[in-house]
Amino acid sequence: MNIDRIRAAADRLAGHARQTPLLSSPFLDEIAGRRVLVKAECLQHTGSFKFRGGYAALSALSEAARARGVMAYSSGNHAQGVALAARMHGAAATILMPSDAPQLKLDNTRALGAEVVTYDRASEDRDALGAALAEERGLTLVRPYDEPEVIAGQGTLGLELARQAAKAGVETGDVLVCCGGGGLTSGVALALEAEAPGLRVRPVEPEGFDDVTRSLADHAIARNAATAGSICDAIVTPSPGELTFPIMDRLCGPGLVVSDEEALRAVARAFQRLKIVVEPGGAVALAAALFRPEAVQGDAVIVVCTGGNVDAALFARALETL
Amino acid sequence: MNIDRIRAAADRLAGHARQTPLLSSPFLDEIAGRRVLVKAECLQHTGSFKFRGGYAALSALSEAARARGVMAYSSGNHAQGVALAARMHGAAATILMPSDAPQLKLDNTRALGAEVVTYDRASEDRDALGAALAEERGLTLVRPYDEPEVIAGQGTLGLELARQAAKAGVETGDVLVCCGGGGLTSGVALALEAEAPGLRVRPVEPEGFDDVTRSLADHAIARNAATAGSICDAIVTPSPGELTFPIMDRLCGPGLVVSDEEALRAVARAFQRLKIVVEPGGAVALAAALFRPEAVQGDAVIVVCTGGNVDAALFARALETL
Structure with a gap:
């Protein structure tokens, strides 16, 4: 950096x-x-x-990677930042959110054009689920800070x-x-x-x-x-x-x-x-x-x-x- | 205009x-x-x-008029706009406010450096009081819009x-x-x-x-x-x-x-x-x-x-x- x-x-x-x-x-x-x-x-x-980081990440991707889409784990501000940045780039965003996240956050993220995939915090492994999705769809993971x-x-x-x-x-x-x-x-x-x-x-x-x-x-x-x-x-x-x-x-x-x-x-x-x-x-x-x-x-x-x-x-x- | x-x-x-x-x-x-x-x-x-109008009015005054000070009738946004603009010009501001105005508005206007003169809405004539104050102190009245x-x-x-x-x-x-x-x-x-x-x-x-x-x-x-x-x-x-x-x-x-x-x-x-x-x-x-x-x-x-x-x-x- x-x-x-x-x-x-x-x-x-x-x-x-x-x-x-x-x-x-x-x-x-x-x-x-x-x-x-x-x-x-x-x-x-x-x-x-969070919009700044989301936009920077999306705009740095190759066209091919952008065409495949991005993924993020977040129930909050990072989700919305990535979702809007992806929409502005014409890219698909898949956001993994816990199924018990507040309804408003789920709704907002969807309204910004993202596909929200929910998982059960108690029984499912978020990272494994995310890795499987990324593999299957060729998504690029946008980490929240690292x-x-x-x-x-x-x-x-x-x-x-x-x-x-x-x-x-x-x-x-x-x-x-x-x-x-x-x-x-x-x-x-x-x-x-x-x-x-x-x-x-x-x-x-x-x-x-x-x-x-x-x-x-x-x-x-x-x-x-x-x-x-x-x-x-x-x-x-x-x-x-x-x-x-x-x-x-x-x-x-x-x-x-x-x-x-x-x-x-x-x-x-x-x-x-x-x-x-x-x-x-x-x-x-x-x-x-x-x-x-x-x-x-x-x-x-x-x-x-x-x-x-x-x-x-x-x-x-x-x-x-x- | x-x-x-x-x-x-x-x-x-x-x-x-x-x-x-x-x-x-x-x-x-x-x-x-x-x-x-x-x-x-x-x-x-x-x-x-209201700060824009207050500042425009204060900055348009002659130095002599500014040195005598300004006056406004207001219990609200115009009072605060004129008070801060006057302070920024090193001018005294006298604001006439009804004595039953909310305490917070009285306090805010004073905190911005204005002298607040209160009057009783029921028994006193605001315009006459203002005219007398302006006459006595040589204050310039800053009207809220006209x-x-x-x-x-x-x-x-x-x-x-x-x-x-x-x-x-x-x-x-x-x-x-x-x-x-x-x-x-x-x-x-x-x-x-x-x-x-x-x-x-x-x-x-x-x-x-x-x-x-x-x-x-x-x-x-x-x-x-x-x-x-x-x-x-x-x-x-x-x-x-x-x-x-x-x-x-x-x-x-x-x-x-x-x-x-x-x-x-x-x-x-x-x-x-x-x-x-x-x-x-x-x-x-x-x-x-x-x-x-x-x-x-x-x-x-x-x-x-x-x-x-x-x-x-x-x-x-x-x-x-x-």
């Missing part, structure tokens, strides 16, 4: 991915005690940064951010990124290393799922004890990736950890002060900026709000914290 | 107002039966387009929209604008007349407060029977302005009217599909595009979501329509 691959992805994404805005509010600055600049990536197509073109696609956010931060007069400080497997975090870190070396990327995770924070502290991949059970479901992964971790270990500052309650309060503040819809897992970086200011360095902090795919009931619960 | 005044305002606003994005979702296109492009002006500073520089400032949204629509390949069709006194509607209509003459501006209002729609139909200023009582409070005004109406009468297509229920459903769809927070009064144009498609013309429709200053309880109520 290197910056050239990210730049090439940015060329392919130009005019297809949105350049999401960098927002701010004096009210958030006051809470944080410093300037807070928010990259509103929840406004990306399909409501999360995939070079996906990392490159997510890294295009970092190229945009470098330009936007410079325009806002911010050349040094922490860039807080909501982190699951590390595809976005590592891609942005590589982009900023090249384009804005005074900015330091720091992953942010929910309590109980702080595998990246612990891995960075120990310089070795650590795993989470649990693999589900956070309202920040979009960024719950078992461990950092084998491709993403070395990049993060080389470039990223210490991780930050926030509580589910802080994530919900950040969702509410983004509603109230920025007028954007952020899901809890996409709000942990904002939560760290607002509610853990002592752990952040610099006169300004940059935050990536990574996604907004939250259901109405959970969003309403977040608003009750106001 | 003319296009040169809007262009001059755009020059002054450059780098100070946000260029808000033009968003879309295949799910909204499907509901409407045509492409729907949404200008997300709720992402503007202070959460509504003010040339304010119309010019709101019109800068139209200049942006003309560029964004061209980039999206839309050169003809209806542009639906949430309409109160007509400052935004008339400013955008003037901008599009010059820059995108194939686009036709149409005001959208809530039922029971359709003064502009009736005025356009009769080519004469009509008034609303009621002046309060809609959840679309931000766009409830007694009648179109004396400056704004002739512009709308010359340039705008027929008005559209939606129910409060439709406005709430549009708020919910903007949450779900665009990840933006829109207040009911800022969502009536989207409601018309989604739920009154037979009244709209063209293969694509452009919608301006004008503001996002909605309290959590009302927003949660809107989400219950999903």
